[in-house]
Amino acid sequence: MPIIELTEVSKLYGFGDATAVALDEVSLTVESGEFVAVMGPSGSGKSTLMNIIGLLDRPTHGNYKLNGRKVERLRPSRQAKARRDTIGFVFQSFNLLPKLNVLDNVALPLTYKGMGRVKRQKRASEILDRVGLADREYFMPRQLSGGQTQRVAIARALINNPNIIIADEPTGNLDSASSRLVMELLSDVHKAGNTILMVTHNPELTRYASRVVFMHDGVIVADEQSTIGEVHQSLRRSMYFMPKTTEEDDLAGVSALMQAIPEKLTGKKKAAKDKKKPKNAKTKYKAGANAKKRGKKS
Amino acid sequence: MIGRSGNLRIAIEALRSSKWRSLLTMLGIIIGVVSVVTTVSLGEGAKRGVISQIEQSGADLITVRPGITENNDNKTSGLVGSNYNGTLSNRDLEVIRKVPGAYSVVPFSYVANTASQEDVIFNKGLVIGTTGGLPQVLGQKMQYGTFFKEDEPQRDTAVIGQRVAEQLFGENVPIGKFMTIRGKQFMVQGIFEEFDTSALVPGTDYNYAIFVQYDTGKELTGDSDIYQILVRPKKDVGSSVLAADITKALQKSHANQEDFTVLEQKDKLAEANNLLTLMTGFVASIAGISLVVGGIGILNIMLVAVTERTHEIGIRKAIGATNKQILNQFMTEAVILSSVGGVIGIIMSLLTNYLFRIFTDLTPILTWPIMAIAFGVSVLVGIIFGVTPALTAARKRPIDALRYE
Numbered sequence: 001m002p003i004i005e006l007t008e009v010s011k012l013y014g015f016g017d018a019t020a021v022a023l024d025e026v027s028l029t030v031e032s033g034e035f036v037a038v039m040g041p042s043g044s045g046k047s048t049l050m051n052i053i054g055l056l057d058r059p060t061h062g063n064y065k066l067n068g069r070k071v072e073r074l075r076p077s078r079q080a081k082a083r084r085d086t087i088g089f090v091f092q093s094f095n096l097l098p099k100l101n102v103l104d105n106v107a108l109p110l111t112y113k114g115m116g117r118v119k120r121q122k123r124a125s126e127i128l129d130r131v132g133l134a135d136r137e138y139f140m141p142r143q144l145s146g147g148q149t150q151r152v153a154i155a156r157a158l159i160n161n162p163n164i165i166i167a168d169e170p171t172g173n174l175d176s177a178s179s180r181l182v183m184e185l186l187s188d189v190h191k192a193g194n195t196i197l198m199v200t201h202n203p204e205l206t207r208y209a210s211r212v213v214f215m216h217d218g219v220i221v222a223d224e225q226s227t228i229g230e231v232h233q234s235l236r237r238s239m240y241f242m243p244k245t246t247e248e249d250d251l252a253g254v255s256a257l258m259q260a261i262p263e264k265l266t267g268k269k270k271a272a273k274d275k276k277k278p279k280n281a282k283t284k285y286k287a288g289a290n291a292k293k294r295g296k297k298s
Numbered sequence: 299m300i301g302r303s304g305n306l307r308i309a310i311e312a313l314r315s316s317k318w319r320s321l322l323t324m325l326g327i328i329i330g331v332v333s334v335v336t337t338v339s340l341g342e343g344a345k346r347g348v349i350s351q352i353e354q355s356g357a358d359l360i361t362v363r364p365g366i367t368e369n370n371d372n373k374t375s376g377l378v379g380s381n382y383n384g385t386l387s388n389r390d391l392e393v394i395r396k397v398p399g400a401y402s403v404v405p406f407s408y409v410a411n412t413a414s415q416e417d418v419i420f421n422k423g424l425v426i427g428t429t430g431g432l433p434q435v436l437g438q439k440m441q442y443g444t445f446f447k448e449d450e451p452q453r454d455t456a457v458i459g460q461r462v463a464e465q466l467f468g469e470n471v472p473i474g475k476f477m478t479i480r481g482k483q484f485m486v487q488g489i490f491e492e493f494d495t496s497a498l499v500p501g502t503d504y505n506y507a508i509f510v511q512y513d514t515g516k517e518l519t520g521d522s523d524i525y526q527i528l529v530r531p532k533k534d535v536g537s538s539v540l541a542a543d544i545t546k547a548l549q550k551s552h553a554n555q556e557d558f559t560v561l562e563q564k565d566k567l568a569e570a571n572n573l574l575t576l577m578t579g580f581v582a583s584i585a586g587i588s589l590v591v592g593g594i595g596i597l598n599i600m601l602v603a604v605t606e607r608t609h610e611i612g613i614r615k616a617i618g619a620t621n622k623q624i625l626n627q628f629m630t631e632a633v634i635l636s637s638v639g640g641v642i643g644i645i646m647s648l649l650t651n652y653l654f655r656i657f658t659d660l661t662p663i664l665t666w667p668i669m670a671i672a673f674g675v676s677v678l679v680g681i682i683f684g685v686t687p688a689l690t691a692a693r694k695r696p697i698d699a700l701r702y703e
């Protein structure tokens with residue numbers, strides 16, 4: 001039984017003429033133990049998808065089965081409990097509570113389970129040790145570096161032994177060294193048997209994933225198995241779906257875009273040509289159709 | 299017990315992190331509690347005063363008056379009798395004297411309403427004809443001189459209250475001095491100790507009274523109408539029993555007409571109590587408005603807190619807090635605000651009480667039940683005004699709350 005099963009899930013914002021389609025009939029099935037990297041340009045609906053899978057948001061249409069149970073129309077309290085017991089979140093902006101110390105932050109999910117104070121602090125202490133922050137228990141979040149903060153957030157996500165970890169750009173605010181530590185940690189968690197869904201803009205990080213999903217305009221345009229330890233290869237084919245990583249790149253124009261593409265991929269000229277029309281309607285349509293076909297196959 | 303202890307800690311932490319704001323919010327409740335509690339305890343103090351005063355003059359005193367005087371809570375009723383649609387006569391006096399339970403029976407007759415001395419005229423009180431049992435019936439001692447003896451031969455002397463001494467004679471001890479009542483000279487033979495009075499006790503202020511012997515008064519007026527008879531029961535005879543007996547006896551002699559009223563002291567007590575309770579309640583409910591204002595302060599600050607902490611609410615929901623748990627968190631906070639405010643208010647009320655006792659004649663009384671009710675009301679205010687913000691917090695959609703910055 002798949003742990004996550006989305007069937008033609010759509011998410012619309014606004015109504016009437018102003019309707020924006022964040023997810024367009026997305027179907028996705030994730031088996032237990034997978035490490036799925038979700039990629040795609042900004043605004044392609046990655047976060048929207050994660051929020052729906054994480055029960056933070058409700059789909060406008062479509063069905064969602066979590067552990068075989070239909071959950072998309074559950075009452076808020078049931079959703080909260082499902083969230084508490086099966087899903088752990090890691091956010092780009094960490095989202096620790098600034099007024100609680102590290103230990104209390106990590107122990108917080110257990111509070112909502114009704115566990116006693118001594119017990120939950122003991123457990124939080126163990127998890128902190130596991131992420132290598134045993135000596136930071138009584139620090140306040142603002143006293144930690146970004147990488148440390150994200151490790152605390154991961155500890156918090158792990159404390160309830162959730163089956164699924166949802167990480168939306170967990171390394172988005174970190175430098176490469178910190179990113180590496182955080183990714184090693186997530187990788188360990190994956191090896192321990194957890195299912196991980198991670199949004200990232202960094203193709204390097206696909207080396208930790210067992211599967212890579214590409215999104216564009218609210219549609220899954222590619223969904224491929226990947227070998228752990230290697231940067232996903234067909235990345236090159238889908239390269240033009242890659243986001244422009246920073247705003248500066250946006251402004252810098254074509255030359256900067258060319259920099260973002262590995263030179264050995266194509267001749268410089270070809271790359272430049274492709275980049276000039278990234279929103280080619282025909283290509284997009286094809287990509288979407290491919291995705292649907294693939295969805296049916298799996 | 300889901301997260302209860304956790305909520306308490308969270309709430310205390312949240313309130314401590316904005317100490318001034320919490321304190322100012324509590325101020326409304328504090329002021330409300332102090333004003334309500336102080337009003338009620340002043341009322342309670344006044345009640346005790348009245349009770350002790352009435353009990354001092356004897357809780358078992360029975361008053362018989364002519365006419366039906368059901369609503370006699372005005373100040374003059376004690377002096378004039380409410381209405382003369384019936385009379386009490388010497389015959390009635392004798393009837394009452396013969397009732398077995400009556401120990402001492404003292405009539406009051408109206409003699410005059412002015413007395414003069416040289417060119418001073420005293421007209422604020424009454425000249426009353428009465429008999430020797432009066433000090434004993436009222437439980438009142440003499441300050442100077444003596445009262446008439448029972449069965450004493452008739453003499454032209456008078457016993458006066460302290461205000462009469464001051465205002466008619468301009469001195470404290472005018473023993474042996476003369477005054478003129480209805481053209482006749484009377485010598486002062488005694489002065490009562492100050493009667494303990496309160497404006498709130500229905501009855502007579504005897505500090506303004508001039509007493510002459512009953513028979514002398516009768517001679518002066520040629521009239522034998524009695525406007526009031528005071529009766530004290532024998533030891534171990536209940537005043538209610540005696541009152542009933544007197545009523546029966548009088549009815550019989552009045553040919554079954556009830557043209558008289560037998561009042562027990564405890565009726566007066568109940569009357570005074572009712573009046574005070576009404577007044578205290580009225581003032582307290584006006585003061586209670588400040589409690590509502592305090593509650594609105596809590597409502598306001600909690601709404602602000604919920605908005606400020608929207609992102610926090612999002613985080614808590616993301617890691618599994620249910621709506622109910624969020625609701626509890628903010629309810630706890632509101633109730634802590636109001637109940638701590640209540641406790642501080644009660645402490646301040648104790649202080650206020652103390653100051654009243656030191657600097658004024660008032661003796662407010664702050665009882666445990668008053669304090670308990672004040673605390674309970676504060677908690678209630680927190681619950682009532684905390685519910686809306688807490689519901690707002692609880693009902694936020696997780697993703698919207700999480701996105702809020």
Ligand SMILES: Nc1ncnc2c1ncn2[C@@H]1O[C@H](COP(=O)(O)OP(=O)(O)OP(=O)(O)O)[C@@H](O)[C@H]1O
Pocket residue numbers: 013014020021022040041042043044045046047048049
């Ligand atoms: N609350 C909202 N109201 C209206 N539109 C929204 C809302 N949230 C998201 N959207 C729209 O839905 C689309 C998908 O947004 P989403 O956040 O999922 O993108 P994303 O792939 O995570 O992008 P990024 O890589 O920049 O994080 C966007 O076009 C966005 O404008």
Ligand SMILES: [Mg+2]
Pocket residue numbers: 046047048168
């Ligand atoms: Mg996003």
